[in-house]
Amino acid sequence: MQHSSLTPSERMAKLVSRLTDFDVDVLLLLDMKNIRYLTGFTGSDGGLVIGKGRRVLMVDGRYVNQAKREAGDVEIFEYRDKMDAIEEVLSYGGSVTVGFESAAMSVDTFCKLKEKLKGVELRGLSDGISTIRAIKDEGEIGCIKKAADISFQALAAVRDLIKPGVREKDIALELEFQMGKHGAEGASFPTIVASGANSALPHAAPGARRLEEGDIVLMDFGAIYSGYRSDETWTFAVGRADEDQRKAYALVKDAQERALEAVRAGAACKEIDRVARSCIEDGNMGTYFTHGTGHGVGLDVHETPRIGVKSESILEAGMVVTIEPGVYIPDLWGIRIEDTVLVKESGYEILTNVSKEFMILNQS
């Protein structure tokens, strides 16, 4: 069952109801994605204080008008210096226990706040806060689907460009341009187009290399729609493929399918990783699977939960995660297959739209 869409105000109310669990009086939020999630404010800098009866969005002069327009139900506090603003806003209520995002706050900021806020206890809430955005509501899932749809349309629009002689970076540039043309606010992350030996670098930046006959090409990309991101990978061959490549592709495809079949509410993330990893190990390519199996996707392209060997997270209905096993043979080629999927009570729904069959483009 999907969660119906929440307003920012309802999200804040939900978080306020957890203050007792966090054992704090108020929360100080500085992560701009969390602030966007809770208020609707899309600016690049600011701070948010929320507690029982208090919702104060602190912004600098650049953002006052925008904050008033975007963030309803919160008091807007304009500052010249953010630290001074935090001190002033937190001093309203006397000495308190203040929860903060310990994964998002720098040691510098922490030291400055500690110095300023005499009589205030600062309590880091790394795990508690990182999970507030993990379960997506209907509106959020709709945005991720729309982002995936834009990515799909953009890929279709550049399809004819993908052939021998064309540079990786020209394909990436055209793909990002087409994502924009189809309504994206931007790319989820710098688009990866890696050909030949470059595909063996899981996070290669697209360069001047021109596609050649016999190349494996790995494209990892995604679009942003209303702040929400998609994340997908398409791996294919140009002209021809050898037996090793075909076998490896089939193995990664098998690993991805098995991992997908393990996705459901209640499944342990490390178990999803184990399923994908043991499949690739059984094909004697375990040493070439050099990263985790997936991660949460939403306002950030990498967010809670992580799906890896050490993950302690449990999947819940409404989470949106990638499933992306891969193998990378140094100096030769790499293969990754990735979808973004919605976790459901009894399974999953694929939100992305990427071909999973091994395709050989421009085959003569």
Place this chain on the structure above:
Amino acid sequence: MQHSSLTPSERMAKLVSRLTDFDVDVLLLLDMKNIRYLTGFTGSDGGLVIGKGRRVLMVDGRYVNQAKREAGDVEIFEYRDKMDAIEEVLSYGGSVTVGFESAAMSVDTFCKLKEKLKGVELRGLSDGISTIRAIKDEGEIGCIKKAADISFQALAAVRDLIKPGVREKDIALELEFQMGKHGAEGASFPTIVASGANSALPHAAPGARRLEEGDIVLMDFGAIYSGYRSDETWTFAVGRADEDQRKAYALVKDAQERALEAVRAGAACKEIDRVARSCIEDGNMGTYFTHGTGHGVGLDVHETPRIGVKSESILEAGMVVTIEPGVYIPDLWGIRIEDTVLVKESGYEILTNVSKEFMILNQS
């Protein structure tokens, strides 16, 4: 006099020579821009430990091959878990004092490291580390110039698109596409194209609004070349401009010119800001100048030094900074004029190429 270009290895040696000033045995660097500056490694995740005789670049499996290719003169250490890697690398030398980037390290990471590194003293080096990239060498300045040149060419290529009826976001998209076509690795930051009342929001995101006769349009943009960024703003009118807009433009132009004239090695950043601010205050528009006068530009679009009311920095030859005063009349329009400039012993050199005359496009 310009500093000649340094190799990553020379940059590391220079930093090592400052360990005594920092009063630490080794440095642990986690800011990827600092790591790129010091090693040449362009990946998105990793860590660097440097000390007397030690240069260890820690990367996860995705980046091992890339690190070997890009980063000479350092030992590559592959990890599955970054915290474990830091523990292992730092344990080579017994108990030591470890300097770290307190502005770049999260409280979470700090707490984890403190827990792991028994017998190690962690020393935050916010100010010391943030300055290592502030003075640019010839190679870096060449890259920023090239980035500015790409921006200029891209703007020329979209010039015909800028007319009534065209959406802000289509201009922004085309400009970023043209930057890519002209050799940019990407945009320095999300391009701003703000028209009409949107131009009164200093950091507006380009939207569906179509340019209209009588609009002020503010475009703030920049390209990335070899990792280095340019930053420039062009404000103009469409069709016609009223007397208030002309006066405000002349005032901002005057403020920008006076601030530029104050730029030289030895000048206090807050004095540069005061020159621009008092000029705008003298024109009775001080309350509409709602941000600082400028900031350093390099591998990051915002870096040391800041040029604002509270800045304690002093300009040095080789620094590259923006000078960008502006005024923003809520719900009406905004005007900003911005160059990226190189600080010289006795003055400055403008690296960007943006028209400073008040232009009225499509004037009938």
